[in-house]
Amino acid sequence: xxQLQESGPGLVKPSETLSLTCTVSGGSVSSGxxxxxxxxxPPGKGLEWIGYIYYSGSTNYNPSLKSRVTISVDTxxxxxxxxxxxxxxxxxxxxYCVRATVVGALDYWGQGxxxxxxx
Amino acid sequence: xxxxxxxxxxxxxxxxxVRITCQGDSLRSYYASWYQQKPGQAPVLVIYDKNIRPSxxxxxxxxxxxxxxxxxxxxxxxxxxxxxxxxxxxxxSGKPWVFGGxxxxxxx
Numbered sequence: 001x002x003q004l005q006e007s008g009p010g011l012v013k014p015s016e017t018l019s020l021t022c023t024v025s026g027g028s029v030s031s032g033x034x035x036x037x038x039x040x041x042p043p044g045k046g047l048e049w050i051g052y053i054y055y056s057g058s059t060n061y062n063p064s065l066k067s068r069v070t071i072s073v074d075t076x077x078x079x080x081x082x083x084x085x086x087x088x089x090x091x092x093x094x095x096y097c098v099r100a101t102v103v104g105a106l107d108y109w110g111q112g113x114x115x116x117x118x119x
Numbered sequence: 120x121x122x123x124x125x126x127x128x129x130x131x132x133x134x135x136x137v138r139i140t141c142q143g144d145s146l147r148s149y150y151a152s153w154y155q156q157k158p159g160q161a162p163v164l165v166i167y168d169k170n171i172r173p174s175x176x177x178x179x180x181x182x183x184x185x186x187x188x189x190x191x192x193x194x195x196x197x198x199x200x201x202x203x204x205x206x207x208x209x210x211x212s213g214k215p216w217v218f219g220g221x222x223x224x225x226x227x
Binding site (some may be wrong): 024028047048049052060062086096100101103104106107109110111112 | 152159205209220
């Protein structure tokens, strides 16, 4: 059974960089069959795709966030990570790491981690 | 704003059939996937590709597509089906994936 677990600070100050890591168990980030993704959900609102990374290191980001987002992968630790720079209160959300199939089905989700942007 | 449009709320009587719809131009080219989200929990994939249910998803859930509209049908809705439902698909406007705004399903 594939499991994903987010980790990182729950509180980030405005203008700083949000950093989260997703640890994958029961599967490999080196698999060529999946895209390793980040999705967020502001409190009481809907889902927003942030971006994904392929095992090769190629990435694709939401155009609305592209200038601030970096997703990387560490195959030796079976982890992938998210960095979002210059955060504001609008970036307060539950952040999920997710495995996506090549047909775009988001089949395994982490439990999510709430990140609050506040001074 | 979402490039996929969903009704904000839908209700269904216990045991009856309900259809939740998702509209968008990308659905003319790509299948939708559907996710169920209960309060305080991560979304769960319930339907993907043409009409495939992941292991463990009851067969009362089914999906269909017609033109620019994808539908999730729950045949014989149960109390535990009360949740938010989101659709997503690939998109041709620069984002690989887009989500609908979600539909809150109430089982009466």
